[in-house]
Amino acid sequence: xxxxxxxxxxxxxNDKIKVKYPRIRGMKDIxxxxxxxxxxxxxxxxxxAKAYGFKRIEMPVLERTELYERTTGxxxxxxxxxxxxxxxxxxxxxxxxxxATPSLVRAYIExxxxxQSQPIKTFWSGPLFRYDRPQAGRYRQHNQFNLDxxxxxxxxADVLLILIAHTYFKELQLxxxxxxxxxxCVGCRKEYLEKLKDYYKPRLLKAKLCTxxxxxxxKNPLRVLDCKEPCCVESLREAPHxxxxxxxxxxxxxxxxxxxxxxxxxxxxxNPFLVRGLDYYTKTVFEIWPISEExxxxxxxxxxxxxxxxxxxxxxxxxxxxxxxxxxGIERVxxxxxxxxxxxxxxxxxAVFLAQIGEQARRKAFVLFEDLRKGGFNASQSFTRDALxxxxxxxxxxxxxxxxxxxxxxxVDNTILIRDMDSGVQxxxxxxxxxPELTKRxxxx
RNA sequence: GUGGGUAUAGUUCAAUGGUAGAACACUUGGUUGUGGUCCAAGACACGAGGGUUCGAUUCCCUCUACUCACCCCA
Numbered sequence: 050x051x052x053x054x055x056x057x058x059x060x061x062x063n064d065k066i067k068v069k070y071p072r073i074r075g076m077k078d079i080x081x082x083x084x085x086x087x088x089x090x091x092x093x094x095x096x097x098a099k100a101y102g103f104k105r106i107e108m109p110v111l112e113r114t115e116l117y118e119r120t121t122g123x124x125x126x127x128x129x130x131x132x133x134x135x136x137x138x139x140x141x142x143x144x145x146x147x148x149a150t151p152s153l154v155r156a157y158i159e160x161x162x163x164x165q166s167q168p169i170k171t172f173w174s175g176p177l178f179r180y181d182r183p184q185a186g187r188y189r190q191h192n193q194f195n196l197d198x199x200x201x202x203x204x205x206a207d208v209l210l211i212l213i214a215h216t217y218f219k220e221l222q223l224x225x226x227x228x229x230x231x232x233x234c235v236g237c238r239k240e241y242l243e244k245l246k247d248y249y250k251p252r253l254l255k256a257k258l259c260t261x262x263x264x265x266x267x268k269n270p271l272r273v274l275d276c277k278e279p280c281c282v283e284s285l286r287e288a289p290h291x292x293x294x295x296x297x298x299x300x301x302x303x304x305x306x307x308x309x310x311x312x313x314x315x316x317x318x319x320n321p322f323l324v325r326g327l328d329y330y331t332k333t334v335f336e337i338w339p340i341s342e343e344x345x346x347x348x349x350x351x352x353x354x355x356x357x358x359x360x361x362x363x364x365x366x367x368x369x370x371x372x373x374x375x376x377x378g379i380e381r382v383x384x385x386x387x388x389x390x391x392x393x394x395x396x397x398x399x400a401v402f403l404a405q406i407g408e409q410a411r412r413k414a415f416v417l418f419e420d421l422r423k424g425g426f427n428a429s430q431s432f433t434r435d436a437l438x439x440x441x442x443x444x445x446x447x448x449x450x451x452x453x454x455x456x457x458x459x460x461v462d463n464t465i466l467i468r469d470m471d472s473g474v475q476x477x478x479x480x481x482x483x484x485p486e487l488t489k490r491x492x493x494x
Numbered sequence: 495g496u497g498g499g500u501a502u503a504g505u506u507c508a509a510u511g512g513u514a515g516a517a518c519a520c521u522u523g524g525u526u527g528u529g530g531u532c533c534a535a536g537a538c539a540c541g542a543g544g545g546u547u548c549g550a551u552u553c554c555c556u557c558u559a560c561u562c563a564c565c566c567c568a
Binding site: 071072074125126127130131148177179181182183184185186187188191192193261275277325326327336350351352353354376377378379380381382404406407436437438439440441442443444445446449452454456457458466468470473475 | 495496525526527528529530541558559560561562563564565566567568
């Protein structure tokens with residue numbers, strides 16, 4: 050009776066809490082089953098990265114606001130309207146990182162990594178924050194996995210990144226397409242932008258653009274290429290391609306990248322209108338687009354993207370260092386995996402469940418459980434429960450192959466029961482021989 | 495920032511101008527030491543505020559949240 054009242058009170062309290070302190074918009078809890086996907090997606094990426102000689106790095110979530118204003122660009126949407134920035138108690142202007150590259154570059158410079166043997170290959174995984182309106186595959190806090198290579202000018206670095214990305218999605222059984230383009234160096238881009246502006250000089254053509262792009266063509270012409278408005282897409286049909294404006298060096302670099310991709314049999318789509326939103330990219334830019342299973346259409350939400358940023362490190366006050374990198378959106382990958390009904394490996398690896406009845410048995414069970422764990426068994430238990438029935442239910446829940454039952458009687462006799470959970474057959478075994486017996490049984494499987 | 499849709503139990507969904515049901519999940523018991531099946535019992539919900547009304551979970555308004563799309567991005 051007492052318990053019931055207590056429970057009710059707790060429930061009422063919980064309900065109140067639920068409405069009183071709701072989660073912040075666009076933020077997600079990742080629980081249990083969901084976390085299995087998270088784990089798979091991240092650990093697979095880490096494994097591949099390690100295999101290719103990348104080393105793990107983590108940076109603080111908080112950086113000076115200025116860092117992003119200078120690199121990502123004050124005018125970019127990310128900085129201008131999506132950044133969580135505030136003044137801290139010491140009067141410092143700080144921001145929750147909206148992307149990882151600036152922090153990486155900051156760390157590279159700050160720790161004098163240019164003095165180590167180049168290239169420096171890093172991988173990183175963690176949360177990013179953008180104050181955006183949430184929707185499918187977009188959150189205010191989302192996780193990315195990034196690979197970056199510092200100090201390598203060779204097109205091989207670009208290729209390596211794309212190769213890893215491609216391998217990664219293939220191993221996850223996701224159908225993707227690599228979209229690739231080169232936006233050249235500052236010089237090429239300057240030349241191209243003139244050509245593009247010239248192309249849009251005729252009034253008639255300019256009139257076709259959407260309102261946004263009419264502004265863009267003056268302020269940030271490259272972004273016009275990226276617009277998805279049908280009228281803009283249409284207007285671009287005859288537009289000059291940036292690859293035709295590349296200088297010898299940039300062209301040679303890009304050709305080399307494509308040659309290697311061909312060699313490696315990595316399917317790509319040469320997308321002359323692919324430009325990336327961030328200011329610091331040079332030469333190769335690429336995105337990974339999912340291909341929908343049923344329609345085999347390419348969906349426009351990218352699972353990942355990246356490119357080269359050869360000027361960024363010098364621009365930030367470091368020694369001139371070529372670099373490139375790319376990021377994968379963890380939540381988006383998970384979404385795709387679920388969409389495609391890709392089945393996770395079952396977690397029924399809790400081969401042995403240890404049940405106990407009575408105080409003495411429980412004490413003995415604690416010790417035995419440690420031995421099982423140290424012996425490499427996937428052991429589970431619910432020592433907080435008393436009833437054997439409840440414990441067997443738990444054993445069933447975790448899909449145990451065997452349940453060990455240790456009761457008062459067994460303690461006295463120095464034995465233990467081994468119950469086969471499929472057949473329900475159980476056997477009395479000498480307590481000392483449990484571990485060898487289990488080893489034998491599990492080896493036979 | 496703009497536009498659409500939605501809001502009922504832990505989850506997925508019903509019904510209703512007279513305060514609500516199911517399925518699954520959960521707890522307990524049937525079995526004081528035996529799970530998966532079965533049976534019984536139990537706990538748990540109308541997002542918030544306002545209006546219309548004798549009476550609103552239902553109709554209207556506002557807010558909030560969720561969701562989808564645009565912008566942008568991963």
